[in-house]
Amino acid sequence: MMDWTDRHCRAFHRALTRRALLYTEMVTTGAVLHGPRERLLGFSPVEHPVALQLGGSDPADLAASARIGADLGYDEINLNVGCPSDRVQSGRFGACLMREPELVADGMAAMIAGVKVPVTLKCRIGVDDQDPEESLFGLVDLCAQAGVGTVIVHARKAWLAGLSPKENRDIPPLDYDLVYRLKARRPDLTIVINGGIGSLDEAQAHLAKVDGVMLGRAAYHDPGLLGEVDRRLFGEGEDVGAFETVEAYLPYVSEQLSRGTHLAAMTRHMLGLFHGRPGARAWRRILTVGGVKAGAGIEVIEEALAAVRPAAEAA
Numbered sequence: 368m369m370d371w372t373d374r375h376c377r378a379f380h381r382a383l384t385r386r387a388l389l390y391t392e393m394v395t396t397g398a399v400l401h402g403p404r405e406r407l408l409g410f411s412p413v414e415h416p417v418a419l420q421l422g423g424s425d426p427a428d429l430a431a432s433a434r435i436g437a438d439l440g441y442d443e444i445n446l447n448v449g450c451p452s453d454r455v456q457s458g459r460f461g462a463c464l465m466r467e468p469e470l471v472a473d474g475m476a477a478m479i480a481g482v483k484v485p486v487t488l489k490c491r492i493g494v495d496d497q498d499p500e501e502s503l504f505g506l507v508d509l510c511a512q513a514g515v516g517t518v519i520v521h522a523r524k525a526w527l528a529g530l531s532p533k534e535n536r537d538i539p540p541l542d543y544d545l546v547y548r549l550k551a552r553r554p555d556l557t558i559v560i561n562g563g564i565g566s567l568d569e570a571q572a573h574l575a576k577v578d579g580v581m582l583g584r585a586a587y588h589d590p591g592l593l594g595e596v597d598r599r600l601f602g603e604g605e606d607v608g609a610f611e612t613v614e615a616y617l618p619y620v621s622e623q624l625s626r627g628t629h630l631a632a633m634t635r636h637m638l639g640l641f642h643g644r645p646g647a648r649a650w651r652r653i654l655t656v657g658g659v660k661a662g663a664g665i666e667v668i669e670e671a672l673a674a675v676r677p678a679a680e681a682a
Contacts, residue, residue, distance in 0.1 A: 383593035396423030418443035426477035451525035462525035476513035631658035646675030
């Protein structure tokens, strides 16, 4: 979810659900240690609970980055060894580390030793010609020995040779049963499933076999489904509607505008809020066109709401 789940996206999603754990974009250890820390790692208190997702392979750098994240107030530190982009391969982090399970376990152990917050792992079921059962189970066993208690599994292989990052999100077949078998073999671990899950109905079905579900593209493109998460998956509260969500997000938008943030940086995450509902096209058009104009402010969102409300009420 690089370039998608930035701090503005997370603040928006938090207006829809109190309980879901939100994740940052993957940030490399080099960026954490040497880059502009506030821009890369800054977040709003409204985002809690929120996890920092790291990319890296050097145990010392991972430990140092984890400590920085914990000191900043992140509720969890996650190591991503599932991202298949060309950039992560050249930097020796992401999915290519599935080939180096001992190094991954060393990195996890170093992070766990350095922080008090939970340290978790996100991985694929394997890469290229690896046998998925051997690669996944072997990696998880080593990381569990290092102290890892939670593993998030994207239930696809990553083909580092021959497929683009975009193709790696869709073409390799999903193997949910393998993740179920992992949970059955390691009932002591919290196993979270990820990959191709497009609805809360599907999420509920998976929760009969595993402990958690991670939603990515579905939650981004149709964020309204997050408004049902607390009731349907956590058994508490009432659904949060689209109009209620916008009202809850507006104070954050106003604060960020006062700090010089461009409106479009925030409204781009809202485009799918009325997905599949009357008025959705007008909502997207007004936010897209108006949000990029110089000096654009809250009035653009209010105009979009005014355009969509009659259609929604008529329906």
